[in-house]
Amino acid sequence: xxxxxxxxxxxxxxxxxxxxxxxxxxxxxxxxxxxxxxxxxxxxxxxxxxxxxxxxxxxxxxxxxxxxxxxxxxxxxxxxxxxxxxxxxxxxxxxxxxxxxxxxxxxxxxxxxxxxxxxxxxxxxxxxxxxxxxxxxxxxxxxxxxxxxxxx
Numbered sequence: 001x002x003x004x005x006x007x008x009x010x011x012x013x014x015x016x017x018x019x020x021x022x023x024x025x026x027x028x029x030x031x032x033x034x035x036x037x038x039x040x041x042x043x044x045x046x047x048x049x050x051x052x053x054x055x056x057x058x059x060x061x062x063x064x065x066x067x068x069x070x071x072x073x074x075x076x077x078x079x080x081x082x083x084x085x086x087x088x089x090x091x092x093x094x095x096x097x098x099x100x101x102x103x104x105x106x107x108x109x110x111x112x113x114x115x116x117x118x119x120x121x122x123x124x125x126x127x128x129x130x131x132x133x134x135x136x137x138x139x140x141x142x143x144x145x146x147x148x149x150x151x152x
Contacts, residue, residue, distance in 0.1 A: 022120035022134040025077045026091065055079050055090035056123075057098050066127045075130075080121035082106070082131065088121075102128035 056062050056078060065076075079091040088096055088106070102124060108131060109118050120134035 021136055022077045022081075022122075022132075026079070055092050055094050056100070057094065059098070059100075062098075062100060062127050065123070066125070075122040075124055078121050078123050078129070080129070081134070082108070082119040100127060100129050102130050105129060106131035 056065060065078075080088060080096070081091060082088050090096060105128075106118070106121075118131040118133055120132055121129050122132050123129055
């Protein structure tokens with residue numbers, strides 16, 4: 001885990017580590033504490049820490065995450081997904097403010113022979129985002145995020 005501001009990030013998918021499609025990545029993150037809040041140490045100080053696929057809210061955060069991609073030439077899944085009713089949103093329910101789409105994206109392309117539309121988002125090595133098929137079988141790396149509790 002690496003700390004940046006009030007979050008900790010865990011990069012998964014290095015050689016011989018787990019890798020997978022967007023659904024696998026989200027499931028793995030949920031197994032680590034997922035979208036449902038984890039209450040640390042049986043309500044210790046009432047602090048809550050969530051684990052989720054990464055959401056990106058600033059250019060500085062984007063650059064930090066890009067630097068976690070150790071080879072700089074792999075695409076990584078991020079926690080942005082499209083809901084037919086509500087548009088694009090982060091899986092941790094934080095507001096979508098900062099965006100960094102690649103030119104022409106999102107394009108919601110449908111490719112013949114694929115079972116789904118492009119409803120999930122990958123980050124290119126240059127930091128720009130592309131909507132892609134969530135079930136894409138091409139192996140992707142991903143970044144797990146844990147929000148640190150506020151110190152009040």
